[in-house]
Amino acid sequence: MADISDHSATDKKSPSLLRSVTYHHWSRFPSSRLLADDDPTKPPKVVLYCTSLRGIRQTFEDCCSIRAIFRGLRLAVDERDVSLHAAFRLELQAALNGRTFALPQVFVGDRWIGGAQEIRQMHEASELGRLLGEVARQDPAFVCHGCGGVRFVPCPTCSGSRKIFVEEEGRMRRCVECNENGLMMLNLHFRPIKWMPYTGAQLIGVCYGMQAANLPSPAEVVNLYRSNNIYRMRLYVPDQAVLQALANSGIRLLMDVPMTELQSLATSSSAAMDWVLSNVAAHWPRVTFRYIAVGNEAVPGDLAQHVLPAMRNVHSALVTAGLASHVKVSTAVGAEVLESSFPPSAGAFSTDASTFLSPIAAFLANTSSPLLVNAYPYFVYADNSAQVSLSYALMNETGTVVQDGEFAYTNLFDAMIDSVHAALKREGVQQLAVVVSESGWPTAGGYGASVLNAQTYIKNLIRHVGR
Incomplete structure (x- = not known):
């Protein structure tokens, strides 16, 4: 190289x-980026807690519809799929002070906006665009070349098995680079390209x-x-x-x-x-x-x-x-x-x-x-x-x-x-x-x-x- x-x-x-393969870099587990960690000098972004699992059809459809609303508004969205990374669920629970919740849940910075029902109501009343006017924009056609937009890739260290062989010890150990699903998170920067640092x-x-x-x-x-x-x-x-x-x-x-x-x-x-x-x-x-x-x-x-x-x-x-x-x-x-x-x-x-x-x-x-x-x-x-x-x-x-x-x-x-x-x-x-x-x-x-x-x-x- x-x-x-x-x-x-x-x-x-x-x-x-x-x-790594794109403009972002690998982020170690189990840490995750807290809502309040965003750079205060940059426009805030929409944080969408959702799931890609289809076990509960209504929940899956709600997540898809809210995602589509934000894409239609050309908003930069930080999607946090709780089914791919358990730390996201814990992060959401902490943000809601332990309250019971249904997915999806939406924040802007550390400010809670609402769930599927609240987002739909504001969108239908033409209030959502005004409320989120300060949020960073992003081309809806933008797709991360590293992860295809899902934010995770199979761990390159263990190939998703969650186990590695340590030659010096002669035994298998739990891979520390990936999460409970054998996935590694890409630390994506969902903001307009013109704001990306060199x-x-x-x-x-x-x-x-x-x-x-x-x-x-x-x-x-x-x-x-x-x-x-x-x-x-x-x-x-x-x-x-x-x-x-x-x-x-x-x-x-x-x-x-x-x-x-x-x-x-x-x-x-x-x-x-x-x-x-x-x-x-x-x-x-x-x-x-x-x-x-x-x-x-x-x-x-x-x-x-x-x-x-x-x-x-x-x-x-x-x-x-x-x-x-x-x-x-x-x-x-x-x-x-x-x-x-x-x-x-x-x-x-x-x-x-x-x-x-x-x-x-x-x-x-x-x-x-x-x-x-x-x-x-x-x-x-x-x-x-x-x-x-x-x-x-x-x-x-x-x-x-x-x-x-x-x-x-x-x-x-x-x-x-x-x-x-x-x-x-x-x-x-x-x-x-x-x-x-x-x-x-x-x-x-x-x-x-x-x-x-x-x-x-x-x-x-x-x-x-x-x-």
């Missing part, structure tokens, strides 16, 4: 790498790998990105079919120069110009390019000597094409460039890496471009499991694990990024931005690699970068 957001040395928050969900970046069989078509992939509100992509090769599918999609692209082309672009400015014209300029502005990664973990290595000359030639070609202010040129490095990373403030590049990264960093600073970093806490943990705890690598820790001067670290990810910043400062580059271009956790094939650990890492990373 790829991130396309900056991470400065002074900002201890990591860049947003990945959120959240980390919209900074999602997912790497588009093409080395596999039976892949969906580029058009299908682009549709998957957009339907899941993912508007950042990393593409490792300039595939023309993908670039055509990206046209007018709004997806911002980090595209690699393949390693096989580094030498030719480094030694020939005309080759770099041809590459930019064919793969960037030909698709601009229909495709929004943000970064060009000249080599992926090429430093240190046999091709390292070609990275900076190729970067310069590609940048010059972008200048000639009039795109240099829009598209930044960089290169992606991995943890192997560091000779020292602990404590983070002692971060330093190895001699082999420093030979190439020192002038690369100066070039990036001069062109206002970031350094791309592939950050994988898994490999640090797997190689040093005696010194690095699994909980520290998975971001499960809540307290300080590493104290480095004034900086306290609760997770390995932050420490890794800051060690890169420290190494850059040792090279004399003080304010160079770092963008995390990859991160993740393997599901199999190595020590500590499992589906559960991968899910835990991604989930915790989502939560961490969203703070």
Whole structure:
């Protein structure tokens, strides 16, 4: 997965790498959002307690009819289906001070409006629209792409079974991520689109790998990105079919120069110009390019000597094409460039890496471009499991694990990024931005690699970068 957001040395928050499938994020159970918790600076919304069960026909029909009334008025409605989540019923009982109730029940903010009969009477008397004039509006055709409008999805951790196998304990445990029905709630924001904040969900970046069989078509992939509100992509090769599918999609692209082309672009400015014209300029502005990664973990290595000359030639070609202010040129490095990373403030590049990264960093600073970093806490943990705890690598820790001067670290990810910043400062580059271009956790094939650990890492990373 790829991130396309900056991470400065002074900002201890990591860049947003990945959120859930839409603009909302996963909400842990059993907590639920109380009526009085809504932002008082925003227009209130209608809160509709209802049921999707058809056991009592009249109740089901009442819920459907009240929902239809609000949709007709184009009101933003927060539906809380008590049959899907028991906490909603408890929440409603508390809001009504324990009084007996029949569904549906309607609130605006923390103010009770009425049940089915009261809502119908006000609607028929043309009073409902006036009473709810302050309520946020929403297009009735709007449907959440994550849950289809029902607010819940099967738990991705346990697949709805409510049980998970804990490898370290060798036994099954109750899944803590879902409710009594094996469902996970999406924390939806039912308000007009124009009020939606530019959240980390919209900074999602997912790497588009093409080395596999039976892949969906580029058009299908682009549709998957957009339907899941993912508007950042990393593409490792300039595939023309993908670039055509990206046209007018709004997806911002980090595209690699393949390693096989580094030498030719480094030694020939005309080759770099041809590459930019064919793969960037030909698709601009229909495709929004943000970064060009000249080599992926090429430093240190046999091709390292070609990275900076190729970067310069590609940048010059972008200048000639009039795109240099829009598209930044960089290169992606991995943890192997560091000779020292602990404590983070002692971060330093190895001699082999420093030979190439020192002038690369100066070039990036001069062109206002970031350094791309592939950050994988898994490999640090797997190689040093005696010194690095699994909980520290998975971001499960809540307290300080590493104290480095004034900086306290609760997770390995932050420490890794800051060690890169420290190494850059040792090279004399003080304010160079770092963008995390990859991160993740393997599901199999190595020590500590499992589906559960991968899910835990991604989930915790989502939560961490969203703070």
